[in-house]
Every structure is written in C-alpha cells, then in structure tokens.
Amino acid sequence: MLPLTVSSQPISSGSRKSFYRLCWATFVLIFALGFPIESLAQTKPAPRRPAPAPARPAPAPRPVPEASYILSRVLSNGLEIVVYEDHTVPLVTVEYSNRAGSSVETPTESGLSHFMEHLFFKSNQAMVDKEPYLQHIGQMGISYNGTTVEEQCNEYLTTLTSNLNPALHFLRDAAEHPLFLPADVDSERQVVLHEFDDKDSNPYINLSREMTQRLYYKYPNRKNPIGSRDVVQHATPEQIKAFRTKYWVPNNSVVVVTGDVKPEDAFAQVAQLFGDWPRGDDPLVGANAVVHPPLPQSSGTVLEGAVQNVFFEIGWQGPSVSKDATATYAADVFSFILRQSGSRFQRALTDTGLATNVDLGYYTQRNVGAISLVMSTTPEKARAAIKAAQNEVAHFNDPGYFSDAELQNAKTLLSADELFSREKPSEYAHVLSFWWASTGTDYFKHYHTNLAAVTRADVGRYLETYIMGKPHVSIVLLSHENQQKLRLTSSEVAGQ
Secondary structure (H helix, E strand, C coil), X not given: CCCCCCCCEEHHHCCCCCCECCCHHHHHHHHHCCCCHHHCCCCCCCCCCCCCCCCXXXXXXXXXXXXXXXXXXXXXCCCEEEEEECCCCCEEEEEEEECCCHHHCCHHHCCHHHHHHHHCCCCEHHHHHCCHHHCCHHHCCCEEEEEEECCEEEEEEEEEHHHHHHHHHXXXXXXXXXXXXXXXXXXXXXXXXXXXXXXXXXXXXXXXXXXXXXXXXXXXXXXXXXCXXXXXXXXXXXXXXXXXXXXXXXXXXXXXXXXXXXXXXXXXXXXXXXCCCCCCCCCCCHHHCCCCCCCCCCEEEEEECCCCCEXXXXXXXXXXXXXXXXXXXXXXXXXXXXXXXXXXHHHHHCCCCCCCEEEEEECCCCCCCEEEEEEEECHHHHHHHHHHHHHHHHCCCCCCCCCHHHHHHHHHHHHHHHHHHHHCHHHHHHHHHHXXXXXXXXXXXXXXXXXXXXXXXXXXXXXXXXXXXXCCEEEEEECHHHHHHHCCCHHHHHCC
C-alpha cells in the first residue's frame, strides 16, 4: 500500500502546500472506500447483489520484464539513482528522497522530518550566490511539492524535458546546501502549526492517532509523521541543521527521474551534480534503530466524535519487509481477495446490509507495517456489524474461505493494478521513491514475479503469524448521542 500524493504548486508562485500522510486505516476509511468526507454522514442501504457465480480464474498476465522497466545505479558516495523512461509526453519529474520520516525521530526530534520538507524549497546557497541557472527558473513552468511519511521524506519537481538540467540543479542545491534562515524557519513553523490545528479538529484523524498510540505503544512517535507540536514550536535552525546532517546524506538518499528521458543521459546528469556530495555515516544503525514490541494483549476503545455513522477498526502489527518479505506479498494478495465484490468477506458484511463499506489492508513498511480492517455502518446496525466483522476474522484461515480461482484472480488483478500505476510518470516517481525507502529497489523490481509465486500456504502462514488469535487493537468511533443509545463497551469492541 502506498502513500497519497497531492497536487503540486508552481514554483514561481512562491506558494507551498505541504502534506503529511494519513495512516493507512484512515486513508481507507475516508477515501478508498468510495465516499468523500462531506458525505460521510449520509449512508444508504447496501444494494442487494445476486449470489455470485463461481469464480473463474482470470488468464495469467504475460510475464513482465521486471528488471528492464526501471533502471538503477549507485554512485561511489552511496547515492542511488532510479530512472523510469516514458516518452508519452515531453515532461520529466525529478525527485529527491531519503530514509527519514518519523521512523528515525526520537521524541525530541518528532516532526523535524516534516518540518524539513517544508523548508526544502526555501533559501539555499545557490540563491544567495545568484547562480546563473536560477535567472529564468521562475518562468520554466516548474511545479513542485513534497511529502513526509513514516519511512521517507521526499521532494520533487515536474517540468518540460528541456528543463531537466536546471531542475536537477535546483534539486541538488536544495538537498545539499540549505541555509535554514531564521525568517524561513519562523514562517514555515506557522504553516506546520496550522496543520496541527486542522488535524486536531478532525475526528477521523483522532481515530488514526488513537490507533497509532495503541498499536505502537512504546514508540508511537515513530509512526506519526506530523510529529510533536511542542518540538515544532520550539525547533531552532541549529537543531534542524543537526538533524539534517544525520539523514540528508547521499548514502541514505535516492534521486528518481521519470518521464521523457534517456536513462544514460539522466544517470550522467545526476552523477555530475550529486557525485561530489560527501558520504556520511549510516544513520539507520545503532542507537536510532528501534524494535516495536508486540502487543501484550488485545484491547477495545470507544471514541466519541462529530460523526453520524459508526466507524469500526481493528489493527494488528503486520510484517516488516526487512524481516519477512514473503508475508508482505501474501498480505497484498489476501487483501485483494477480500476487496473483490464476490468474496465471502464482502457478501457477509456489505451484501447483507450490515456495513456500508468494509476493507482490509496492509501498509508496506520496513519496520512493522499495520494491518487494518476498517468498516463503516449505521448506528442501528453497528452492534451486529461489529460482531459479524469479528466472526469473519475468526474464519479467515478456514480451508474454504477463498477459492483457488479467487487466489489467482487476486494476483492477476493486483499485478494489473500496479501496471496501471505507471500511466502517469510524474506520479510514478513517488511510487518508486516510496518503495525504495521502505523496501529497497530490488523488492519492487521483482514484485510481479514474487506476487505470482504466492501460494495458499503463504497466505495461511501470513494469517497465522499476524492475525489469527493475535493481540489486536479495536476502536469504534461514533457520536456521543449514538453512544448513549448503544452503550458499546470496550470488551465487546475488542471481541472479548
């Protein structure tokens, strides 16, 4: 599962829209389940579908030449370069990304990656020196933006093919020579603090935050990209510079180039511009590495908020790519099986009218990704829907829960879904940098082959290892008025 991307702003406008990724569960709950935020309060009975015909296996897709569609090289200073060539339109996207984000932050650094994202396009040494390439950059139609997630901080520019070199120049100077002037820091601090205000008033963000706090109870800040308001409020330019020195180093970074480029030309230009960046210490070893401890027991929580529907979520600690890559492929396949309209999961919950929407997903992470079941329902059906969802989980690993045909279909459709994501190279750059940060390039290059190799036994092992009978966190979000009527208890929410 990938992070959201957002629209970028013209570089000449001076405006800057920052983004912090919602956790997987809230993303599914608000966006992926098929209804906009403004219509969350309006539910309709689920349409009755006829009983599905027995699933027939979709024809297996033709083999994908996985190692050829993206190319990568590593410079002597450790910087990786990833290139995806697509000449459909004369546009290129250049993206700088590093393995930072909330996963590397101590409590006293919580939010500095996100703050750095805001400051990336502010003053740098090239601007002070008035480098010639900057003279007309405001008229080149370059759009830009950045995102911060748990295991990644990335910034990117999209422009005409003819502007590839000045775009890479700008990316280099922003990454290697930022100034962090006090005026820039103070200005962007107010922007970030406003984001805190917006998120604090959103009940769905509160649901996400509560899940993170409970699921990753020892190091919750490591799964909170926006970070700590207090840290952001008091961060100084010196603190930001010290943080940057640890993680903004070439051997912890990648430059991604996608679109209308020739790979050899892209490799050469990136190497020329970034090749003399001094290698740093490896920031992802030693004291900064953390191990999220397993949940000691299951728990249930009832949250009240300004919502009209009832929202239910179950969270488990899922696999880490760094320790159990095989399970991550099985997780993707099983989630896709459940997502199909004819699956037993959907028939039991949406076709019966108990749930208006329901999904199960795994968020791919190097260090303990979350597995989340999310469901929306009406107050009248909430108690029955929660019990039904818990019952489905209890039967996930039954021999007949899904057929061989459903397994093959899920692998075929999931593979096709990834292929469709390549249609827009400017967005595919973010896909590539995300996978680089959380899995490494080789994982993604061979994704289709490994996906096709997933067996029923692999899915069963994934379920037994991470879901079946495992401690979990369950949360219900509903209004105060509906809770007064329903009197849901934490024990029934937890399924105990």
